[in-house]
Amino acid sequence: MPSVAIIGAGPSGCYVAQALCKARADAAITIFDALPVPYGLIRYGVAADHQGTKAVIRQFERLFERQGVRFAGNVRLGADVTLDALRAGFDAVVLATGLGADRRLGIPGEDLAGIHGAGEVTRAWNGYPDAVAPPIGRRVVVLGNGNVAIDLVRILAKGAAEFEGSDITGEPGAGVEEITIVGRSAATVARFDPVMVKELARLAGCRIAVLGAEGEGKGIEALQSLHGHAPEGAAKSLTFRFGLTPLRFLGDTAVKGVEFSDGTVIFADTVLTAIGFEGDAARDVLLADASEEGVLAPGLYATGWFRRGPRGTIPENRADALALATRIAADLPRDGGKPGIDVPGMTGFDGWVRIDAAERAAAPEGRVRAKITTHAGLMALAQNTGETGCK
Amino acid sequence: MQIAVLYGTETGNAEMLAEDIGAHLGDHEVTVCNLSDFDPTGFDPAVLYLIVTSTYGEGELPASAQPFGNAMEAAAPDLTGVHFAVFGMGDSAYPETFNYGGKRLEEMMKNAGAVMLGERVTHDASGDDLADDLAFPWAEAVVAIAEPALAA
Ligand SMILES: Cc1cc2nc3c(=O)[nH]c(=O)nc-3n(C[C@H](O)[C@H](O)[C@H](O)COP(=O)(O)OP(=O)(O)OC[C@H]3O[C@@H](n4cnc5c(N)ncnc54)[C@H](O)[C@@H]3O)c2cc1C
Ligand SMILES: Cc1cc2nc3c(=O)[nH]c(=O)nc-3n(C[C@H](O)[C@H](O)[C@H](O)COP(=O)(O)O)c2cc1C
Numbered sequence: 001m002p003s004v005a006i007i008g009a010g011p012s013g014c015y016v017a018q019a020l021c022k023a024r025a026d027a028a029i030t031i032f033d034a035l036p037v038p039y040g041l042i043r044y045g046v047a048a049d050h051q052g053t054k055a056v057i058r059q060f061e062r063l064f065e066r067q068g069v070r071f072a073g074n075v076r077l078g079a080d081v082t083l084d085a086l087r088a089g090f091d092a093v094v095l096a097t098g099l100g101a102d103r104r105l106g107i108p109g110e111d112l113a114g115i116h117g118a119g120e121v122t123r124a125w126n127g128y129p130d131a132v133a134p135p136i137g138r139r140v141v142v143l144g145n146g147n148v149a150i151d152l153v154r155i156l157a158k159g160a161a162e163f164e165g166s167d168i169t170g171e172p173g174a175g176v177e178e179i180t181i182v183g184r185s186a187a188t189v190a191r192f193d194p195v196m197v198k199e200l201a202r203l204a205g206c207r208i209a210v211l212g213a214e215g216e217g218k219g220i221e222a223l224q225s226l227h228g229h230a231p232e233g234a235a236k237s238l239t240f241r242f243g244l245t246p247l248r249f250l251g252d253t254a255v256k257g258v259e260f261s262d263g264t265v266i267f268a269d270t271v272l273t274a275i276g277f278e279g280d281a282a283r284d285v286l287l288a289d290a291s292e293e294g295v296l297a298p299g300l301y302a303t304g305w306f307r308r309g310p311r312g313t314i315p316e317n318r319a320d321a322l323a324l325a326t327r328i329a330a331d332l333p334r335d336g337g338k339p340g341i342d343v344p345g346m347t348g349f350d351g352w353v354r355i356d357a358a359e360r361a362a363a364p365e366g367r368v369r370a371k372i373t374t375h376a377g378l379m380a381l382a383q384n385t386g387e388t389g390c391k
Numbered sequence: 392m393q394i395a396v397l398y399g400t401e402t403g404n405a406e407m408l409a410e411d412i413g414a415h416l417g418d419h420e421v422t423v424c425n426l427s428d429f430d431p432t433g434f435d436p437a438v439l440y441l442i443v444t445s446t447y448g449e450g451e452l453p454a455s456a457q458p459f460g461n462a463m464e465a466a467a468p469d470l471t472g473v474h475f476a477v478f479g480m481g482d483s484a485y486p487e488t489f490n491y492g493g494k495r496l497e498e499m500m501k502n503a504g505a506v507m508l509g510e511r512v513t514h515d516a517s518g519d520d521l522a523d524d525l526a527f528p529w530a531e532a533v534v535a536i537a538e539p540a541l542a543a
Contacts, residue, residue, distance in 0.1 A: 052484050
């Protein structure tokens with residue numbers, strides 16, 4: 001029986017497993033993850049008020065519930081197990097660990113208090129274990145022109161009642177008065193999905209002004225249609241600005257504003273950067289010899305954000321994963337195969353089932369779940385020691 | 392009865408549902424096929440077509456159904472005598488274009504002369520219902536209506 005280890009239980013890893021289940025029903029598949037919970041950015045990136053997008057989880061649950069895929073949580077590649085050990089134990093090893101680090105702007109003042117990366121912020125808002133939600137002030141600047149930047153402004157602009165049906169913890173934008181979202185390029189090349197932009201027209205307590213969105217196209221139309229949005233009694237305001245390249249952050253210890261290359265200054269007590277994510281040097285080494293399909297070496301493969309960089313939504317990762325699975329299915333041995341390995345301390349899918357049930361049961365009125373936000377709390381349930389940590 | 396379950400998908404929800412419907416109707420001769428692999432000139436009046444599709448963009452067809460949509464327009468096949476039903480997957484978070492993918496395919500098929508059996512049923516990704524729970528009764532009802540229709 002051939003064995004496959006997939007490292008990373010995000011959508012990319014899960015889609016590879018799903019396709020391999022179909023192509024090679026004889027394969028024994030284990031998905032390892034550093035966390036005791038699966039699903040990666042579906043759980044900890046996709047916005048709490050986009051539960052419909054998170055519903056792909058229903059496909060992945062089936063892998064573990066019915067299709068014989070083993071979940072091995074609480075196993076961090078590089079800390080709890082080495083790549084060599086995995087490659088010795090499994091016929092195929094697939095790296096699907098995503099990209100966790102916020103890309104930095106690399107301009108003076110970036111380490112001032114009050115400046116935070118989108119990854120850090122969205123993890124905290126999504127209840128990532130032990131993540132501390134950065135304090136948000138009254139005047140916020142969001143730097144970036146992608147969908148993650150839109151997620152940030154939408155969540156900041158919403159009031160508690162607008163999170164009906166979500167699984168958000170708290171109300172991140174409770175004290176916010178003014179939000180400015182700034183793009184380096186012109187509005188015509190902003191990477192927002194027009195649908196994400198249009199969604200802002202439903203904000204119930206935030207006025208919107210769009211400055212300098214000239215040109216043509218769906219994106220521009222969506223932006224222009226927002227201009228002048230002014231719900232009655234709105235206490236917050238959101239302004240879109242374009243064509244401003246950040247030069248430096250102002251302030252001594254805490255950020256006071258952003259200066260742009262044309263001399264424009266926008267004052268702010270909080271700055272959130274949403275300009276992408278990056279990997280580390282180890283990733284560069286591993287990917288140095290990667291083929292187009294994601295083959296790094298015989299029996300070693302890479303997919304998803306880890307392979308392609310922080311671009312692409314869930315559908316694109318699925319397409320990438322399906323293509324890679326076809327290749328792996330062809331490479332796996334027909335007879336025999338390596339037996340696979342266990343890693344001490346790993347937690348199983350049953351652990352996630354207990355966590356999931358506890359979170360749903362604890363959901364307050366109007367929310368679909370209350371996430372357990374400490375590693376200790378998750379581990380207690382994953383290992384079934386009886387302590388919930390859900391305080 | 393010969394049944395073809397055709398699906399259009401981007402993140403796989405419609406594919407999984409199509410496979411589940413296929414398995415659920417296992418007493419019949421069922422094939423499950425991605426719309427990306429289906430040629431609209433190949434419709435057969437002897438087969439009942441169950442179409443499952445999601446919605447993307449601003450009410451557009453999902454990526455795997457787009458070549459089919461384009462081919463339907465280009466080839467303009469005459470589907471007189473063909474019977475179909477549509478199950479749409481969408482998300483009420485997109486209220487203006489909720490389940491437009493299914494709506495579009497329904498219109499395309501009807502415009503080409505095919506006959507729809509039953510009502511188009513929709514699933515909401517933001518809702519509590521499991522797609523299977525809505526789709527199995529729908530599929531059974533359609534098959535019941537189809538039996539006399541296809542025999543005629
Ligand atoms: C804030 C945000 C919002 C987004 N919203 C959307 C959206 O609405 N719609 C959409 O389509 N896409 C969205 N995306 C994009 C989408 O999340 C990605 O395309 C997708 O998650 C990438 O999948 P992946 O499996 O490659 O990586 P990830 O989802 O990051 O999964 C990687 C997994 O690997 C694990 N891991 C990492 N390091 C290790 C290690 N050393 N050992 C073991 N395990 C490890 C992680 O715990 C994680 O579970 C969003 C992204 C972000 C950041
Ligand atoms: C970017 C995006 C746009 C969407 N647009 C719509 C839409 O306009 N109308 C709708 O009903 N659903 C929309 N949806 C929801 C999907 O159709 C729904 O999640 C469905 O279950 C996906 O099925 P699939 O995995 O088969 O593609 C959208 C989803 C995304 C991610």
